[in-house]
Amino acid sequence: LLSAYSQCPPEQVARRLSKAEVWLKSKPNDSALLAMLGNLCLTGQLWGQGERYLLRSMKIRSDVRIHALLGNLYDRLGRSADAMKHWRLASGVAGVLPVLAANRALPAADTRGDPTLIAFANMPETDLLDTNDSVVPQAASAAGYVPDEAEPVAVNRAAVDDGLGLKSVEPDFDEYFDSAPIPGVDLSQTSDRPSDRSKNR
Template structure:
């Protein structure tokens, strides 16, 4: 519980090489995230964030912790700036999900921006979950269901089942909503989930992964084996 000493121990621990790169990176992210989550107010959070080295401020788990804590203090714009800057540098499924959960009045603009990422990441289940959640917030129920069902087909998760339940509830389908919520609990417990009734999804959206065209350095499409 001594976060100050934990942070002070990071540099010498890294120099010692005792943990190895992967284990040290995981520990560093955990310590920094815990430190950020303990910030008592927005001013303290911003001071802490500005004092962190650039390398630490580029760790996705650390950015996630900062963005969520900043948003909790009403600092939504700085939170969004950090997440968007990070995604421009390097794609991160974790930060994509963060992007969709933060509060704010710009949800429509955020949805359009996130939908633009689908061209490069059509099979990213986290992106599809994020899009589905934002559509639920905008009460775009049919669109939300398409995104969420595709996300579930690619990578089943409790969060997607819960959001899909919200979409069905928004459409007034209490039976299917309850089934989705039960599936969310079952998945979290490691139990089997129950498939939705086909009548609940007459359109049956295509949930197959989308093949991306690969090109070489000269722009010539590569042949797949």
């Protein structure tokens, strides 16, 4: 109840402080009441009066809350050494925080069980792709792909009779074109047929 009574906004500190000082007259050695008065003084920024109440309470009983309040008071006053002293005393009384040696480096974290890390040393070795080996593409658009080392395709250059008694080594192009006469065209009027003058010769 005393701790809850000391939790108030600053504008209510004066009224509660005067009432608590009346209680203190009847119980001057009540450590909890002195701590409550000290906390009220800290809320109202009455640093000197609050320090006196808290030191009186600490002499009667060493309490975690009293050391913590003194640590906060000295930290607010810029007395860092005294603040750290009482914070350490508060943790020692509580018995929950270990006292660490100064300038002691922490050991490296064990990351062997971290699933987000990839152990490259444990990965199986794979054969690297030889740059000299050509990879034949599988896409349909690569149908005309020819490797650099491919042998040239032999062209059939068998001699073909061109009808004039000469042998040509080129393929017969007649098989690529339609030799049927064109409808509506009189071939007798074309220059492809021999003229009468050439016949008379």
